[in-house]
Amino acid sequence: xxxxxxxxxxxxxxxxxxxxxxxxxxxxxxxxxxxxxxxxxxxxxxxxxxxxxxxxxxxxxxxxxxxxxxxxxxxxxxxxxxxxxxxxxxxxxxxxxxxxxxxxxxxxxxxxxxxxxxxxxxxxxxxxxxxxxxxxxxxxxxxxxxxxxxxxxxxxxxxxxxxxxxxxxxxxxxxxxxxxxxxxxxxxxxxxxxxxxxxxxxxxxxxxxxxxxxxxxxxxxxxxxxxxxxxxxxxxxxxxxxxxxxxxxxxxxxxxxxxxxxxxxxxxxxxxxxxxxxxxxxxxxxxxxxxxxxxxxxxxxxxxxxxxxxxxxxxxxxxxxxxxxxxxxxxxxxxxxxxxxxxxxxxxxxxxxxxxxxxxxxxxxxxxxxxxxxxxxxxxxxxxxxxxxxxxxxxxxxxxxxxxxxxxxxxxxxxxxxxxxxxxxxx
Amino acid sequence: xxxxxxxxxxxxxxxxxxxxxxxxxxxxxxxxxxxxxxxxxxxxxxxxxxxxxxxxxxxxxxxxxxxxxxxxxxxxxxxxxxxxxxxxxxxxxxxxxxxxxxxxxxxxxxxxxxxxxxxxxxxxxxxxxxxxxxxxxxxxxxxxxxxxxxxxxxxxxxxxxxxxxxxxxxxxxxxxxxxxxxxxxxxxxxxxxxxxxxxxxxxxxxxxxxxxxxxxxxxxxxxxxxxxxxxxxxxxxxxxxxxxxxxxxxxxxxxxxxxxxxxxxxxxxxxxxxxxxxxxxxxxxxxxxxxxxxxxxxxxxxxxxxxxxxxxxxxxxxxxxxxxxxxxxxxxxxxxxxxxxxxxxxxxxxxxxxxxxxxxxxxxxxxxxxxxxxxxxxxxxxxxxxxxxxxxxxxxxxxxxxxxxxxxxxxxxxxxxxxxxxxxxxx
Numbered sequence: 001x002x003x004x005x006x007x008x009x010x011x012x013x014x015x016x017x018x019x020x021x022x023x024x025x026x027x028x029x030x031x032x033x034x035x036x037x038x039x040x041x042x043x044x045x046x047x048x049x050x051x052x053x054x055x056x057x058x059x060x061x062x063x064x065x066x067x068x069x070x071x072x073x074x075x076x077x078x079x080x081x082x083x084x085x086x087x088x089x090x091x092x093x094x095x096x097x098x099x100x101x102x103x104x105x106x107x108x109x110x111x112x113x114x115x116x117x118x119x120x121x122x123x124x125x126x127x128x129x130x131x132x133x134x135x136x137x138x139x140x141x142x143x144x145x146x147x148x149x150x151x152x153x154x155x156x157x158x159x160x161x162x163x164x165x166x167x168x169x170x171x172x173x174x175x176x177x178x179x180x181x182x183x184x185x186x187x188x189x190x191x192x193x194x195x196x197x198x199x200x201x202x203x204x205x206x207x208x209x210x211x212x213x214x215x216x217x218x219x220x221x222x223x224x225x226x227x228x229x230x231x232x233x234x235x236x237x238x239x240x241x242x243x244x245x246x247x248x249x250x251x252x253x254x255x256x257x258x259x260x261x262x263x264x265x266x267x268x269x270x271x272x273x274x275x276x277x278x279x280x281x282x283x284x285x286x287x288x289x290x291x292x293x294x295x296x297x298x299x300x301x302x303x304x305x306x307x308x309x310x311x312x313x314x315x316x317x318x319x320x321x322x323x324x325x326x327x328x329x330x331x332x333x334x335x336x337x338x339x340x341x342x343x344x345x346x347x348x349x350x351x352x353x354x355x356x357x358x359x360x361x362x363x364x365x366x367x368x369x370x371x372x373x374x375x376x377x378x379x380x381x382x383x384x385x386x387x388x389x390x391x392x393x394x395x396x397x398x399x400x401x402x403x404x405x406x407x408x409x410x411x412x413x414x415x416x417x418x419x420x421x422x423x424x425x426x427x
Numbered sequence: 428x429x430x431x432x433x434x435x436x437x438x439x440x441x442x443x444x445x446x447x448x449x450x451x452x453x454x455x456x457x458x459x460x461x462x463x464x465x466x467x468x469x470x471x472x473x474x475x476x477x478x479x480x481x482x483x484x485x486x487x488x489x490x491x492x493x494x495x496x497x498x499x500x501x502x503x504x505x506x507x508x509x510x511x512x513x514x515x516x517x518x519x520x521x522x523x524x525x526x527x528x529x530x531x532x533x534x535x536x537x538x539x540x541x542x543x544x545x546x547x548x549x550x551x552x553x554x555x556x557x558x559x560x561x562x563x564x565x566x567x568x569x570x571x572x573x574x575x576x577x578x579x580x581x582x583x584x585x586x587x588x589x590x591x592x593x594x595x596x597x598x599x600x601x602x603x604x605x606x607x608x609x610x611x612x613x614x615x616x617x618x619x620x621x622x623x624x625x626x627x628x629x630x631x632x633x634x635x636x637x638x639x640x641x642x643x644x645x646x647x648x649x650x651x652x653x654x655x656x657x658x659x660x661x662x663x664x665x666x667x668x669x670x671x672x673x674x675x676x677x678x679x680x681x682x683x684x685x686x687x688x689x690x691x692x693x694x695x696x697x698x699x700x701x702x703x704x705x706x707x708x709x710x711x712x713x714x715x716x717x718x719x720x721x722x723x724x725x726x727x728x729x730x731x732x733x734x735x736x737x738x739x740x741x742x743x744x745x746x747x748x749x750x751x752x753x754x755x756x757x758x759x760x761x762x763x764x765x766x767x768x769x770x771x772x773x774x775x776x777x778x779x780x781x782x783x784x785x786x787x788x789x790x791x792x793x794x795x796x797x798x799x800x801x802x803x804x805x806x807x808x809x810x811x812x813x814x815x816x817x818x819x820x821x822x823x824x825x826x827x828x829x830x831x832x833x834x835x836x837x838x839x840x841x842x843x844x845x846x847x848x849x850x851x852x853x854x
Contacts, residue, residue, distance in 0.1 A: 052633050063635035067494045067654040068730040073633035073672065077626045078619040082631070085762030091743035092760060093737035095852050139735035144851050146820065147690040148575035172691060176685070178731035196533040199504045206479050206500035206510070209492035210637055210653065224638065228654045229496040231684060231731060257658060257721070258603070261686045261700075263574040265598060273688075282590040294684070301498040302606035304658060305491075308566035309519035316518035333519060335512030339498040343507065392571065425522050425569050 004292030032059045033127065035130075035222050037184040038107025042100075042123035043114045048182055051133035053084050063222035064135050066180055069226060086133055094118045095174050096193045096238045101353035107330025109374070112344040113137070113179050113230075114349050122421070134333050137180040137224075144171040145233070149274035158278065165235060165284040172281055174223050175234040179348060183223045191343050224277065228255070228296025235280040235290030242353025247288030249274035249382075250354075251361040252345055252371075256296040265390035266311065266422070268397060272384045276361040279382060282284035283359065293348050300330070302338040309333050314395070314422065323412065326399030342366045346374035365404040381406045396424040459486045460554065462649050464611040465534025469527075469543045469550035469648060471775055475609055477651050478560035480511050488640045490653035491562050496653060513560055521545045521567030523602050523665045528780035536801070538614035539771040540564070540657075542607050542778050564607040564651075571598040572660070575595050576701035576709070585705065592662060592711040599708055608773060610650045612641075616768050655682070655723025657775050662707040662717030669780025674715030674808075677781075678703035678788040679772055679798075680723040690815035691740065693849070695824055699811045703788035705793040710786065720775050725758070728766040741822070741849065748849025750839065753826030769793045773801035792831040808833045821851040823829065 039045040063069045075081035097119075104115040116123050144167070151170040153159040161168045189199040197281070197305035200214040203223075212222060218298040239322045240246040250348050253271065259269035273292070280290020299307030313329045314321045345367065349357075359380040360368065374379055383406060389397055397405075398412045398421070459476070466472035472522035477490040490496045524546075525785045533543040541665030543550050544564035551561050578597035580586040584733070616626040627641040630650075638648060667673040678700065686696035707717020723819070730807045740756045741748045754764045772794065777785075785806040787795065799805055810833060816824055824832075825848070 017521045046633070058635070061635070062637070063633070065733065068728055068733075068766070069477075069634045069637075070630070070652050070654045071628045071724070071728040074619065074768055075614075075758055075763050075766045076633050077629040079621070081762045081766075087736075088759040089736065090469065091740040091761070095739065095740065131807045135737065136732060139732045139739070143685065143686075143689075143691045143693065143734040143738075144850075145689045146817070148579065150690075152575065153833070155846070176735070180730070180732050180736045189504075192501065192663050194504050194506070202504040203497070203500045204491070206503050207653070208477060208479055208485070208488070208651070209640060210489070210496075211635075212639060213636060224469040224635070225497050227497045228655070229731070233689060258572075261697075262570075262572045262660060263577075264572050266570065270688075294688070297498070298495070301495055303492040303495040303607070304656070305563060305566045305607050306495075308516075308603070308605045309516065309563065311570075312520065312522060312566070313518040313566045313652040315495070332515040332517070334514070335508045336502050339495070339502045339508075341498065341501055348545060380449070390573070404654045423571075427818050 001390075007157055031130070032057055032302075033086065033390060035059055037187065037221065038105060038110075039395065040105035041377070042119065045116060047124040047132065047134045047221060048114050048117070048119070048137065049132060049134055049225075050362070051135070053086070053133055056130070057132050060182075060222040061211050061220050061222055064180065064224060064228065066224075066229055082124060087135055089121055089136070092120060092136070092139070094177075095142045096140055096166070098140060098177070098238060098351065099242075099353060101242055101350070103350035103353060105261065106191070106350075107184075109350045110347045111184050111191055112175055112181055112347045114182040115259050117180070117182065125197075126338060132211075137182050138177055140177040142228065143174050143176055145174055145277075146171040147274055147277060148281040150277060155276050159281060160285075162285055166281050172277070175238050177232045177234075178229065179232065179351070180229045181227055183224050185221050187222055188344070192341075196243055230296070231242050231294045232352065233277075233292040233294070235277075235376060236284035237289060238352070240289040240311065241291060242355070244356035244377075246359045247286065247292065248354065248356065249279050249283035249359040249361065250291040250349075250357045251280075252293045252295070252349075252367050254295050254300070254340055257298060258307075260422060265370045265392045266382055267395045268389055271390070273359070275384055275388055276382075279359065279361050288358070289351070291354075293345075294339075295345065299338045300337075301341070302330075302334050306334050312425065315425045320420030320424065322420050323395050323398035324414070324417035327403065328396055338366070339368070342370035346371050347378060350374065351378055363400065363405040363407060365406065366404065383408055391421075392423050428524070430576045433489065445487075449708070459484055460559070461488055464648065465532060465537075465615065467532035469546065472543060474547070474551040474554050474559065475541050475544070475560045475564065476559060476561055476650075478562070478703065480513070480560055481523040481558070484559050484649065487649040487651055488560060488638050488644065488647050489653065491564065491651060493656055494653045504704060514562060514564070516548055517826075519566070520548060521565075521604075522569045523567055525567065525604070525778060526669075528669055528777070530777035530780065533777075534611070534614060535617070536569050537774045538611050538618055540778060541609040541610055544609065545604070554790065564609050565595045565604055567602065567604040570601050571787070572601055572604055572704075574701055574704060578702060580705050586708060586733070587712075589712055595710050597706070599619070599662060599844070602665050604659045604661075606659065607656045607779070608652050608654055612648050612650055615771070619768075623748075630707060658721045659775060659779065660707075660719040660721070661705075661779075663711035664716060665779070667716040668718060669782070671783035671804075674710055674713065675704075675718065675781065676710035676782065676786040676788060677708050677718040677720070677776075677784045678707075678717060679722070679776075679794050681722050681727070681767055683733075684725060687798045692819045695811055695816055695820045695822070698815040698817070702811055702815055703809075706786065718779070718781075720772075720774065722767075724767045727764075728768070729757075729761045733761050739852065742852045746845075747851065748819045748822050748845030749843070749845055750822050750825035751830065751844035751849050753822055754830065765791070769797035773798050773803060776803055777801065790827065790832040790834060792833065795833065810835055819849075819850050
């Protein structure tokens with residue numbers, strides 16, 4: 001067997017013979033398009049091509065759809081999907097054109113998504129006509145969202161339907177976009193203060209050997225990692241996001257399935273999220289615009305198994321579940337307090353053209369530092385109202401305020417932090 | 428540079444020198460433990476070891492935490508996490524012991540998770556003592572979940588707090604478990620009716636070259652894929668799940684962030700989920716037990732970008748958004764109608780010992796067929812009440828009923844399916 005497994009090795013003709021496998025290679029496709037990250041036009045930047053059909057066109061490491069590429073492979077293995085399928089993109093174009101904005105042409109501003117990712121069809125029409133299989137990495141659509149907490153806010157008179165941003169039915173009108181990760185490895189390394197070679201090597205080694213091309217193909221600078229992406233929900237006119245004179249209410253929220261979906265009372269995730277949506281609707285009704293950016297980073301990007309292990313360790317430790325041990329318990333299990341790396345988060349704000357957030361609905365100092373560090377100014381910070389904090393979540397919020405989270409009130413002192421406030425496991 | 432990047436190649440001593448990289452290799456670690464999938468005891472089965480520290484111990488392809496292994500690598504690259512960190516698992520053991528059940532010793536019953544994954548500390552105490560870095564792939568904890576829909580059911584008198592399963596506050600008491608994917612490749616191939624060699628090759632090729640060991644290391648039969656896992660929520664005593672004489676109400680639910688979290692009205696996902704939770708609580712109060720198994724398979728495992736592209740194509744097609752074109756639009760974009768592959772879903776039910784579901788809160792024929800095909804009997808099927816179906820979701824539910832979904836009422840005919848019922852994009 002030929003031991004050449006590289007998906008980016010040159011293959012003869014449009015449909016590669018798959019009888020031999022290329023493991024890894026140092027030769028790129030001869031006619032693969034170059035990606036000039038941060039170029040000011042789509043034509044100069046060039047398309048991101050992660051196709052698995054005509055492999056000589058590939059100019060990235062990895063493929064599309066994040067983790068779901070594994071399911072795509074299963075579909076091929078099961079005989080349900082043809083390897084040669086090309087997406088028919090008829091009628092799929094964005095409902096709202098986002099950008100281009102000046103930030104798109106700054107190679108340091110956006111390093112983990114493709115700002116041109118929603119414009120595939122128009123920006124790379126020539127490449128598509130030349131038979132290249134180019135897929136959108138961003139999709140923009142419209143939706144009506146009906147949350148029970150918003151219905152309650154209407155019932156209690158905090159929100160009033162206006163027929164434009166909020167309907168009598170309780171549904172809010174949004175533009176929403178799904179964004180897949182597209183990493184420019186040299187720029188991601190720079191963001192984290194390490195060398196590109198170290199980043200590539202550690203990404204390979206610490207995933208147990210994922211994508212050897214990370215280390216063998218330094219000529220391929222773009223990586224489509226198999227991780228979850230982001231979804232943005234916009235309340236009001238998406239173009240207003242780029243206008244710093246229009247009041248922007250925004251929350252950047254990291255996934256927490258246990259609270260966001262199931263309403264677990266151990267944290268403030270869903271209550272803070274629905275409070276932010278309420279603030280976004282109010283903002284839009286005042287003539288502003290609202291934004292929620294939702295990132296798939298379950299359990300501080302540690303994953304849910306680690307999160308549940310930490311819950312047990314917190315609730316069983318001597319002295320009970322206290323704020324002063326909150327971060328220590330995570331660190332014992334995971335080795336770090338947090339793996340969310342807010343350093344990459346502002347990219348999606350730059351994609352939307354955001355230059356100023358008037359009201360940031362977040363208390364996180366890590367998010368605040370990342371946003372302001374990316375050159376986006378922040379006006380007011382909006383904390384979660386006390387009556388929305390579930391009893392069992394007091395441990396978390398106290399620990400976070402003591403660690404530097406924004407609060408308009410007093411920061412809990414050592415005695416306060418040492419008082420057990422979380423439930424045990426037997427109640 | 429030595430071009431040997433294999434994470435499973437034999438490395439000298441306990442902490443491997445990382446100055447040279449092994450790309451791929453055919454030699455395993457000499458003292459790596461053997462995994463005998465489906466063996467009847469933990470000792471005979473052997474531990475699943477996906478460590479990235481003492482690599483000679485590895486006996487799998489890939490590593491732990493699914494997609495979040497990429498964030499773990501970022502943490503190392505950023506200098507925040509030591510490569511040598513070992514999880515301190517003090518106090519993290521399951522709050523409820525699940526199994527072992529006879530299904531665990533059937534190598535064909537469970538192929539995509541490790542049934543011993545929550546019992547690491549006790550089942551593999553000797554290996555841990557020998558310095559092997561073994562991590563749980565399952566974590567079991569307890570929680571209080573407070574959903575606004577459940578509070579409303581109480582307010583409307585459909586549910587009554589009992590102080591045991593449902594509190595006056597509106598919170599329901601659950602045992603919950605997070606489960607990471609652990610695939611036994613020979614058995615997964617068998618489940619999908621393809622050869623193991625083809626499965627390995629396609630998993631490698633169609634992901635754009637992820638894990639060459641899939642094709643070079645046929646001796647490694649277990650793969651930890653970088654995908655999302657599952658979470659199970661149990662209402663009542665978890666041990667009752669394995670007792671077919673105790674009434675089991677169950678829903679298997681696939682992630683839909685747009686509805687589950689944000690309440691988008693284009694589908695029935697969250698309303699059906701919260702209805703299932705209500706049925707689970709009622710079931711527990713009747714002396715039964717309830718179960719929701721939640722799988723991270725966004726947008727039918729096509730991912731959210733594809734899902735939003737399909738929304739646009741549906742709503743812009745000639746004639747409007749009709750049920751008779753519902754599946755066709757997905758197929759145009761994605762090449763298939765669905766990539767969720769319910770074939771793997773029953774594994775989690777076998778892990779819990781389930782032999783009979785008395786009330787299945789799902790109309791999906793794919794889920795029903797997978798469950799009954801796995802030898803689990805199903806009594807009643809519970810459809811979503813009509814008044815919980817959002818207007819814009821009528822397209823989906825009609826299309827599904829016509830395609831074979833269970834319904835106690837009439838199946839929509841061709842004329843009905845051709846009537847546009849979905850909103851356009853401009854309203």
